[in-house]
Amino acid sequence: MSSLPVRSGNAPEGATQGNGGRARRRLARVSLGMLGLAAILALWWLGVAMLAGRNALAAQFGPLAALQTFPSLVVDDRLFAHAGASLRRIGVGLACAMAIGVPLGFLIGRVKTLETALSPALQFLRMISPLSWMPIAVMSLGVGDPPVYFLLAFAAVWPIVMSTASGVQHIDARWIQLGESLAATRAEMLWHIYVPGVAAHVLTGVRLAIGVLWIVLVPAEMLGVSSGLGYLILDTRDRLAYSELMAVVLVIGALGFLLDYAARQLYRRFGAQREA
Template identity: 55%
Template sequence: MSLAASSPGAQGKSGRPFPFPVELLGLLGLGLLWWLLTLPAVTGNPFLEQFSPGAALPALTRLLAEGTLWEHLLVSLKRVMVGLGLAFVIGAPLGLLVGSSRLLERATEPAFQLLRMISPLSWMPLAVMVLGVGDAPIYLLLALAGLWPILFAAAGGVKNLNASWLDLGRSLSATRGEMFWHITLPGILGSLLQGVRLAIGTLWILLVPCEMLGVRAGLGYFILDTRDRLAYPELMATVVLIGLLGYLLDAAARWLVGRFQGNT
């Protein structure tokens, strides 16, 4: 449930909802702040006008209409999906194991917490030396970034399973496979999806610096390209697009989590 829907500010004094989405107020305020911070009369710097909404939004419309950004956008989305898939394939089973064994959890927690605190970007030079320039090191760095939210979410979900569900399964002589598919997996799915949502946000934030590893496509690469061409309205347009896409990805993940939790 969103804060706007649950808070008194989302309704008028009569209890009826406002006739417009209150979420728009925040976006309008952000747009106004953006405009003010690039206004020469406010900043005294005419150069910043190239990053203004009046310059960036037409550039974004043009780049999308020309198809210039579509290739970079699709390449970036592919990298995020591959990185997320690798993180899930590794993190979910490992999290299930850790959450199922108190001894294994105690043995691995210090090492996992230490590794989690190392920025994936710290591994960038080593990844390039081992895997070379291209998509492979990007996949590795994104997978490392998404691994920990998924692993800890899976482990936490197993630890917080309702004990009565497990007792019921044992009383019915359920096999290990039946316990997993009918009790454990449905019981941890909400936590696991929350971990996936956190992983998506982490991967999307990390994507741009990862795409500055010498690849020839992607939104991060395009930002460097616009900088080198001094095409600052296009640079700001790409930044806006990254924000919009990140918002949509998170909204899709929130919808998925809410849909599952609403059915449980």
């Protein structure tokens, strides 16, 4: 009499191997990424070491000097307060850009006549550097946060508009026809067809906008504000504290990396599900 196969409660062997393979690939990607960062730090150290032989001031721009100044930067220069001010401005600028860009992109993608009429003007405005508006922003809005918000929103709105319009145009027409055949209201069409259809594209635009925002933020915070990472760059330069300046540069790079990582995770969590 042949024995029946015994079913184990453990995970299938193929699934276990698959999970192990994914873990190894993830570890390999992380290792390669860390290796790339280490190579950049080594090149930075080597370049400063070569310059320091002819100019003693160059040693203050090295990675070791920057890392040594972090405690004083956190305590004396209130690094966290400045970083918080910059992140707050990023949030306000992105919120304003989304409030304008998502509805405008939806209308452009939905109404062909509107797209034809606005496309040349939007392309023209998109190609103007946001920093070109700095004098006009200061003259119109004064000094402080308002001109910074304007510049950030102006910089971030274009990726969101373009991505949203592209998402609307790529919605499967059969879904729209199905909703119309079922006599769906405008609100139902918007919530059940258009929002899921454009979610991935909007999140792509948000990720692109965050990258642009972080680049524009530092010069924008040189418009008479008294806080923020851009202000801290100016302050350390004026005090000739070059090692602290390089430490702030490291902080800017690290925060920008974390923002982009958060945007990528948000896309993987929601955008990829919507596309699937």
